[in-house]
Amino acid sequence: MTTIGTWNLENLFSPGSPFGPTDATTFARKISLLASTIAAADLDVLAVEEVGDPAAFDALIDALGDGWTGVLSTHFDVDHAIRVGFLSRLTIEETTEHTAIPAALQSTPTSDDGTPLTTMGRGALRIRVTVGGHPLDLLVGHLKSKLLSFPGRVPGTTSFSPRDEAQRARFAAYALNRRAAEAVAMRGVADDLLDGEGATRLLAVLGDLNDEVRAATTQMLQGPPGSEIGTRGEKSPDKGDAWRLLNLAPLIPEERRFSRIFEGRAELIDHIFVSTALRAHVTDVDTVTGATALPSITPDAAARKEAPVSDHAMVVATLDL
Template sequence: MTTVGTWNLENLFTPGGPFGPTTPDAYEAKLAGLAEVITASGADVLAVQEVGEPAALAELAGRLEGGPWRQATSGCFEDGHPIRVGFLSRLPFEVVADTAAFPGALAPVQRADEGAPISRMGRGVLAVRVTEDDGRDLLLAAAHLKSKLLSYPPGPGGRPRFQPRDEGERARVAAYALYRRTAEAVTVRALADRFLAGQGRERRVMVMGDMNDGPEAATTQILLGPPGSELGTPGADRPDHGDGARLWNLAPRIPEGERYSRIYRGRRELIDHILVSHALLGRAGDVGTLRAGRDGLPSVTDDPAARRDAPASDHALLRVRLGAAQP
């Protein structure tokens, strides 16, 4: 059995910079909270998002039980807020892809009222080949798509704004974010196509991370590939010619009471996802979420700076236990 998970670590930076905890004590509390949940999850491999500094991820790995834990982080991120995806693993792995460029046929998209359009993801998608204890390989891709939490061009003094000047600006910035998230979903799907190569019945592929949209959102649906056999539909258990190219979102297998990974203004959302190829669908038996602390997830607002000294994360950890592979 192999347990694979994904977790947005919420701005994992060392203290003293513009994004991380303001004190060493707050940083230690954050590391302790993260380590507690990861240990409780039983994860063998964890895709992570919002790693601000590889050094902070290494410190987190040093606090985990059952080590040694290996780490890898993407080299693709934005300089202004250098959060990136990565992996923690106590199984051996190798990096097989670290990319951010949109597929060649996809035109650049508008990102703001002014300035050049962009042709790259804000945070790259990192993929690794993990060797399970039985010697078989898993191809795992970690992604973090553009957030729905909107930020606006700085005002006087260069301070970031989290509220628009008017509703026209709010609508435009929301559209730019959606353009980017859609293009990023296409980019992740292109990498999945490369790994699947139409052989998803045999190739053990997983795509996971913070997709910043729910299971039914158009951006999330792009990741699935050919439609028609989603879990919970009449075609889910029927062989289909598209099975070699499909990915299945495991969201319907999460117990209904746990089926959320963030709370935004009091509303529960499932925006973190694990998708698997046909070769892994039968092995994906136990799917669930874990939250830090006794009080569960906090309700977040549009100001990410408000949680700068908060312990652990504002997301739930999502994990799946893969049963033994068939001979």
């Protein structure tokens, strides 16, 4: 059996950094709680998001103990240096980074200044491991957040409050445009990995997609429609199986089918998609929150700077490989 998962670690920064806790004690507690949750889930490979710096990542690997290794993306937004990565007890045999936005979408409006969108904000990272004698590719991404920020009145600063409702609506559209372009970029990487062989190739696409199952940006990752889990066509092979990615969300028990609570509303924004071949090996899917219940968060990200637990649940899938 092999267990894979995805988890937004929520601003895993070393103490004293702009987005991290102010003291080493709070940081050490967060590392301990993250490590204990990962260990309890008995994971083999975990995709992670919001890793703030390599030193914090190394501290988590050390806390996990012998047998664990990790790899981080080197691509991030300089204004908020969070990265994607993988923690693994399996040997990581290959690693590739992916950042480019498709040329046709680089003119997508994503800011008032009209700067072309050429790269994903946090990039995507692909690794290959071997499970049950078969190569398994895993691709992690972290798409643009729905939480909005706006240019501050002082040049070079940021505000979480818009100047007016026209600005709020405009920047919501910019964020949606960016998230959609990043979803298309990830879908393109998946296309290259599948290469029309999804009925035999093992691929998982994981990460914080910052939107729910039925959102258009999430749906973009699926590829050909028609045989989604829970639909009438699920058990019927078709030509789309060569390219399709299946969202495992419907397999999560309904009472735990959420990964974040935003202003009191539970939502599933962290996802695992699998190729047709890998779907045949999925035996169980669930969310994991650790020793404490998920907090309800607000748009004020700075309010959780000292929080010792993540505001996301882990999404975990077990494979009979």
